[in-house]
Amino acid sequence: MQGNKSPLTAFFLSFFPGFGHAYLGRFVRFVLYGGSFFGLLGIIFLLGINGSLNGEAVILVFIAAASWIINMIDMIVSLLNGAGQQRPASPYGIDPGMGPGWEASQYAYEQKREKTQTILLSFVPGVGHMAMGMLQRGLAFLVAFAGLLAITIFISIVTNTGSFLVFLLALPVIWIYTLFDAVQQLQRKHRGETIDDRPFFEELEEHIGSGRKNKVLAATLALFPGAGHLYLGLQKRGLQIMGGFLISIFLMDSLRLSIFLFLMPLFWFFAFFDALQQMSRYERDQLKDQAVVAQLAPYQKWIGLALLVLGAYYLFDQVMGTYISQTWPSVYREFMKLKYNLPTALVAFVMIAAGLRLVFGGSFRAGSGNTPSEAPPRLPEWDKEERP
Helix, strand or coil: CCCCCCHHHHHHHCCCCCHHHHHCCCHHHHHHHHHHHHHHHHHHHHHHHHCCCCCHHHHHHHHHHHHHHHHHHHHHHHHHCCCCCCCCCCCCCCCHHHCCCHHHHHHHHHHHHHHHHHHHHCCCCCHHHHHCCCHHHHHHHHHHHHHHHHHHHHHHHHHCCHHHHHHHHHHHHHHHHHHHHHHHHHHHHHCCCCCCCCCHHHHHHHHHHHCCCCHHHHHHHCCCCCHHHHHCCCHHHHHHHHHHHHHHHHHHHHCCCHHHCCHHHHHHHHHHHHHHHHHHHHHCCCCCCCCCCHHHHHHHHHHHHHHHHHHHHHHHHHHHHHHHHHHCHHHHHHHHHHHHHHHHHHHHHHHHHHHHHHHHCCCCCCCCCCCHHHCCCCCCCCCCCCCC
16 A cells, blocks of 8 residues: 555445445445455345345345445454554654654644545544544533434434424434534634633533633524524524424425425525625624514504414314314315315415415505506606706
8 A cells, every 4th residue: 555545535435335434444444344345235136126135135235235345344443543644754763763754744644644534533433532542522412412312313213203303303413513522612623722621512512601602603503594693693593593494394284285394495595695695794784683574564453364374273183173074074184185285275375365465465555546647747856956
């Protein structure tokens, strides 16, 4: 193996069994892992084409998955042991202490190796911090990540509601910030600075109390719509974005509005890049908490009426549904038909109303009965200066 190889490149290539080992020059492992994984997949594919795919497919898939896992474990262990990186050689033979500059090269090699180990271990949140000796900080990240994952899945199973799974979007936020924080702490260590082993929550509380905002943290929180705005102190804007995102997911799930799922990526990208823009304004002291939709005030009564109707509907459905199904089965069957068709009718009504508003809404002036063509002419502004 000639020259230094990038450990991270080898790690990511290993997601395709054998390719990472081929990058490091381990061609025996490349043939072993790659052949066992892709060969078995090829056999399964041929059996599926011939129509002779039976119970043995499960065994073949299990063996292929085991080959992939062993390939990844072998790569991670090899990289942690320094595979792909050459130690600096001493120009004076056996005794490395005699070579000028050898100690600096050795120190640089150890730093690079430690960085690789920290990044690889940080793929499990908190483990990279523990490897650096930051036990409390690492445990805080690990507990936050695993705890949020466990409680979200538990609530979704108990309540039998898939909408709660939206909180899993916070996991990439924690994971990315943990990875960046581990690299940042390691850089401080290499610069000779003292690294403080304390939970992230204490540091965040102190940071918020100082009034300063962290750009990296704001960008990381912005992965969950509205969270970055709330961190920057934009309460109105952040609550509108976060509430709109969560309500949209809830309505799409409960009202079966999957036809509008294409709007969710647009919503997410708007929230993310708007948070980055607000952060740049914060750095220029131009931050202002403006609501995304400032025109809701004239429609406050209609929004309140819609909420009342929606609350009454869910109350009737959840509380009275069981009683009606036992007392008046025929009435309950008609109600279920109405309930099934109601989302489609509601969406159609909203779309028709919005279309009529767009087509005919600008034909009349608000507060007057005149059309634009019949509007009174605008009087000219006379020059107030005295003429000679």
